[in-house]
Amino acid sequence: MKDICAWAAIGLVVLTSTTGDVLLSHSMKRVGDVGELWKRRGVLAVVGRVLRTPTFALGLMAMAVAFYSLLFGLSWGNLSLVVPASASLTFVANAVAARIFLHERVGRRRWIAALLVAGGVVLMAV
């Protein structure tokens, strides 16, 4: 039962953190280069512009759900299962989602990297 709860939490973490990452990445691309904006208009302009981007709030909410799901998972399963399992699955899910929803050019280089990192994260936990 504890295992099922842990894996349910892992699945929820992967789903919500991927959603959050995609939404946040989308919002920040709309805001544009933060460093440039900071130099030209100051830090308040940056904060204002970020907060006024509607998808940012949605992304933040998804991340909050992911954060609490991770806390749940950590209380049910081992740290060495929950963190690497959710992290490695999130890498692969993000590569897929970034390609579909953000139209990022996920070439062979980045696919290989996503799989290498996901595999590496799993091995680190064994």
Next chain:
Amino acid sequence: MTFRKYLVLAGITVLSTAGDSLLARGMKELGSVSLHNLSGLLLAILNPWVTAGILFLLAFFACYMSALSWADLTYVLPATSLGYVLVALIARFGFHEEISPTRWLGIALIASGVGFVAAGPSVTPSRQHLDSREPSSDALSQEVKL
């Protein structure tokens, strides 16, 4: 990619690792949280380890958002995974813990994965020149292949 941008990526690695470790430490202190006492989850924030972890993760978040404003999601993400390597290296050389061969292999895989991404372009070029609603011809041809 300027030096300052690499610094932001390094910040993502270090801050997320420190934040996660602090959170894990705090949650272990609190024990199991079940659906029956949801209030325990809210009270978790009062634990000093958890509080410190959240502060680190907030700083991480600022770096992360900054990076996402000038680089692709699939470019920035592997930087967060370098944290695992960082923890292992600190354990090995800071605390003289043994690291098993499988862990070394994991470290090698993550490091090479990050190298693969870092050697490539950091941002998909079409986005800055074209309307974002209009996928580039390259994205279209990739869509067809799917």
